[in-house]
Amino acid sequence: MSEELIRAVTEAETPVQMVKAVQNLAAAKFAPAIPTLIAVFGYNNPAAAVVAVNALIAWGEIAVPALLSQIDDYNYGARSYSIRTLAAIADPRALDILIASATTDFSPSVRCAAAKGLGKLQWDKMSSSTSSIAISRAKETLLLISQDPEWSIRYAAIVGLQYLAKLAKIADVRDSVQTRLQELLVGDSEIAIRTRAQLASKSLATTSN
């Protein structure tokens, strides 16, 4: 039964059949289907890819090893779906790929997704000795891209920094994030960025009390 659902995806002949087959496979909640769902990213069928993204996000950390090992370095579209999915799952094993994507990806929207994902990583899944280094790498990345010329990247960096400071629960991290937010809320050229920095700053100040 489950093998048939996988075969229906690999043998779909029209885009509509493909979407239907991916929906059926996703609904089956069948772990061996995970590699097939990831492969859908490379089929150039955005509707099917969105179904696969949501199904994989629902699998959460179980899907992470396959997502990391199946990243397609040659198909840009497929790669961006993988990064978006990893960013949404927020498993810290995705730290390296999210750092690389947030700083150097070709597409601003993938960089934004990676920046937000970096802030939301679930640090409690790491041992405390490794997590402090990982947190500081995520923080440095977000501080760096908070100076990007593109406003949407700065916006995403602020969102990432706000989550990071909240989730990392480390006073030093919170302090350096607050310092950067203060700089942005006074000095950024875009009023939307100044306002988002203010919202982040205020939200962190409230939670620390």
Next chain:
Amino acid sequence: MVEPNISSPQLTPDLAIANLQSADLSLRYYAAWWLGKFRVNRPEAVDLLIAALEDEADKTELGGYPLRRNAARALGKLGNLQAVPGLIKCLECSDFYVREAAAQSLETLGDTTAVPALVKLLDGGVFAAVPVQNRPHLVQPYEAVLEALGSLGATDTIPLVQPFLEHPVPRVQCTALRAMYQLTQNPIYGEGLVKMLANVDLKLRRVILGDLGVIGYLPAAEAIATAEVETSFKLIALKGLLENQLIAGEETLSLSESAIRVMHLMDSLL
């Protein structure tokens, strides 16, 4: 918009101003574009660009005036109100694209003395607003004119703008909705734009998101966030709503509930 050849020599403001007086028409054409692109707001640049609005040398077989088009666009970017009378005269030019560029630049310059001349382009109303044979445009640049009247706050022109809500071209309808919202602040027109988001044409949906962002129609926030358009367009439109909210509340950066709501939508799109 004609992008320059990458292999063109690097210009400087002085060189561009000199080139604008060159015998070589292609150098003049490129210099006019360059002065606007890099906002070389120097008096001699403005004077030469204004003079270029009446150029007769650079003329295409179809009767177009390429240098005038570029000069008109550049003057919109330089923000010098001295250009207004020359641009108003361009609204009578035989070249559609010169008239369109002039209307757009008059909108950017924000000088309401242009309103009577802009209104003249609406003569004959919707019935006269038909396509030109064998050209990809209508007889007048209606979108640019309606947009300008809305941005300039020309409330006297409401009776002339309103009929264009019924124009058969969806893009013109959208511009009329946008202008009517700006002129009346009546939500019925904002809602009209939101309804048009159901249009099958992706390009039009992108334009509508842009319109909603510019007019800052806050009740559209959720519709923008869920529209079938690429995320980058949604973010820009929501940023527009946010900016409109904030400008209304001055520079105090007050975190109003609606501003926070818009930011949460933006966060969710990342």
